[in-house]
Amino acid sequence: MVSVAEATGIIQAHPHVATSERVPLQHSVGRVLAASVTADRDFPPFHRVAMDGIAIAYSSYESGQRTYDLRGMQAAGAPQQRLPDARAALEVMTGAVLPEGCDTVVRYEDVSIEGGVAIIRTDDVQRGQSIHAQGQDAQRGTTLLGPGQKISPAEVALLAAVGQTEVSVLSWPSVAIISTGDELVDIEATPLPHQIRRSNSYALSAALRQVGIEANLFHVPDDR
Template sequence: MISFKEALKKVLDYKQDFGTEQIPLKMAMGRVLAEEVIADRDFPPFNRATKDGIAINYDSIATGQTTFKIEGILPAGVAPTLLSNTEQAIEIMTGAVVPDNADTVVMYEHLVIENGWATLIQNPTKGQDIHPKGSDRKSGETVLQKNTKITASEIGVLASVGKSTVLVKRLPRVAIISTGNELVEVGEQPLSHQIRKSNIHTLFGALSQEGIVPKEFHLVDEKEVIKEELANILYNFEVVLLSGGVSKGKYDFIPDVLEELGVDKVFHRVLQRPGKPFWFGKQPTIGTLVFSFPGNPASTFANYQVYFKNWLRSSLNLPNPKITVILEEGIPVKGDLTLLLRVRLKCADGRLLVSQVKENGSGDLTSLALTDGFIVLDPVKEFYEAGESVSFVPTKPLW
């Protein structure tokens, strides 16, 4: 058995590069850029009005002029024009191109307009309410860095530079596997000795949040059947996530089958709770990675969040954020296991505080719905005091 920290380090040592792919812009949300994105024109591409009002030449004000004849209206989307007389004004709408011989925009709220004339009721500042050409980025400058995770903000930038398709990091082909004769489909009525599948659906939902649509499989508790099906799965997928079958029970065939299929064990069993029987390895010929989690719901969920998500982010060259929170109450730590405890999160006075979720062991599925994340308590001391900062692994959006 190895320590929690050693296990996590070993998993991250196996990060992989799955290459790149071109995808449509509308499918790029949540993906990771595999290229540097360059401005194909100045941003903004012209002197742009930022208010509705009039465009004037500021020099006319220096002579004491406060009333301007309006010579026309300039909406957004119209080609550049000129003031025919720099002592006059043109009405201009937000987003329109400011005439070359105008340098100031005065919004309607600072004007009185009557009979085609605009009178200032507040003196403007030269250059006000104009977004100057190239003031955000110049043509040829970098607007998005490689290895950036694409959010709605990046989508807008990509659209602005004409990226109808985007080069992104390819995500791994993932198989998720449930095991056990006691499991039935969600739509079935379980018998008294059966339960509905839940872990595989939890994993499916979690992977979907990462942009991965996995293939689902179920293996019955028959060793030869498991071996035959798992051999095919290993060949066709780059990552396999299993739930169940890795403990010491008579029907926990997964470790032996993986060994027979040539999967090199990196470790089996970690000094942590929940999720101690976690098995991790790699098939060296094919290159497939195997994350085999214990079957209890909290064990599968915690190991996915701690190990797989960190591995995936490392493989995509994304940072693994270190989040700390403050304990609302003291927590005793006994023995030599690292504890992954379910907690609720709240923000108070600018601080992130957590309190333990009441739970009934690693088989307690319903408590996960109340959980915002796990805190990680190493067995370096016997008691963590209220007010201490500890490591936090979120399982839901923080806000």
């Protein structure tokens, strides 16, 4: 009979050397990262508008201006526009790149618009408000995920954001569960009065399957 301490020593003397493989991103949930993942660009990659409204140069508001001629619309997904006049404004949509020459966004709720003219109705405008600054979440080259990280839907979103169509993950280990003893019979058998069904093997197999590992079940009778 091998003691628990001896069995532990044997296992530790023969460590499992993990290998890796590449899998499609959509099949990576539940797997474990084998390598670090870094940002391939700033996040966000540009000064991003965070509220629908108008974009202005704060210096004009600071000088007391509250009425602005609207000179166009900066839509989300469109190339960056330029503010033609520091005393004008551009309408902007959430997710759009901040127009060149602007450093502040005033939400529509604080503005009235009529005849191509916007009037700011609040005295509580701060420089840089309603803007998600470039690189605020992460800068290019920043490590976003490390090896050993289990991949959940949140990690899938991050991997997609950095353009990883395939992911380097640890390969699943090969596992065998071995039950021993003449008193154990398989679950489909009818046990004799002195026997029991070998349920623990199936419990262990189910526990491994919960983390994505398939196991092979074996049974060894007692030595004679």
